[in-house]
Amino acid sequence: MEHTGTDTVKRGLAQMLKGGVIMDVVTPDQALIAQEAGAVAVMALERIPADIRTAGGVARMSSLELIQSIMDAVTIPVMAKVRIGHFAEAHVLQSIGIDYIDESEVLTPADDKYHIEKRPFTTPFVCGARDLGEALRRIAEGAAMIRSKGEAGSGNIVEAVRHMRAIGDAIRELSVAPKEELMARARELGAPLELVAQVARDGCLPVVLFCAGGVSTPADAALMMQLGAQGIFVGSGIFKSNNERLFAKAIVDATTHYEDPKIVAEACRSLGTSSAMPGLDVRKLPDSELLATRGN
């Protein structure tokens, strides 16, 4: 008896990535730099979020040639992004054997109402969320891993903090709520009662929770881990800094030892005078340029 694509194996790969850093890369060389620095996985894409912002236009699934060349270059798992609701892109990525699919607000949504029904896929999905309701809706659709959305490509951690705190606060509230309140809470959250009751009982999501969107320094990574993230996605923070190798390694070290300020300080010191990516004030971005509000 052999069963592939079960919840256990789909959620299981995310469990193996815990405590690690997943890095956005746009070339096989960058993927090797990420692996050498200690990344647990890479996200293969044509442009990092900061460049997607600058380029404008429609951002789609990356070229398969590029994704394949990155899969061939490294031994760690490779993830790739599809547009929200674009199940055909997801079928394509599953067929080439990608390890994880990110149904991502960083790409231009293909469907402004519905996300992909993810349960029938053998390949696991990770999805973004700004709050507990959004996280549980994605899990109900079959997501095997959740990441806070943050504001991708902004170099600004404020949105990731807001989303991670929102998820954590809502879980803590549920875990002390009397049973008779759960149905009303499920309605408020817009999430299935079974999942709400499970979170109330366990005090955590039924899948692994990473942080994404705005991490650009080792201290940012340590902050998010202490706020309850089980691992970190870094998009533009590494390859938009002016020393990618140093930043990659320092963010890995700070994620591993997030609770030890001496080691986080050492990671910061290792950067010398290199500078982090330039950041954006998210409050000054027009609504049309916000990525986190895509999908709900």
Place this chain on the structure above:
Amino acid sequence: MADRVPAIGVLALQGDVEEHLVALRRAGAQAHAVKQRDQLDELDGLVIPGGESTTVMKLLQRFGLASPIVERVRAGLPLWGTCMGMIVASHDVADLKQPTLDVLDVTVRRNAFGRQNESAEVDLNVPAIGAKPFAAVFIRAPWVERVGPGVELLASREGHGVMVRQGNVLATSFHPELGGDTRIHEYFLSIVREALRIGKRSTAA
């Protein structure tokens, strides 16, 4: 005199640490996460969990944990590696120049059963823990390609070794920490208790 409760450390640089801590406690051990060198001293056994082997091997070297672990294991400390832990414990990795701790005389092949789409739950015969098959979870799993002298093969899948033991070192290419069956955790604790008894006898002598 009753045996004391063994203290097991789970290497916590990266991977599914919490899952092992929970399973070890259910199997009757004290268990805690280990990240620093000085935490190795108090242990009766060490688990290297599932995770990414390239990442963890780099972190072991970067934070000065590789040599102390090798020293302790060579001196008899029971070690169990699951999946990533099997790769890290092995002598070498087929077709890759990947550094390892080299405390288990086997050659492993990484992602040997395939990438994530081939990850699977499999009913596995493990005679060492009883007749009932073990529901084994394989995730981008390695297999054992070569076993050295003195290495016992405890389970195979499709003709490839997936559970081996060499004295105080146990390795599984699957994840007994996922799912509720704690028989392999109990089996590891029996290795730990055996080592504690031998240690006590040699101290008494």
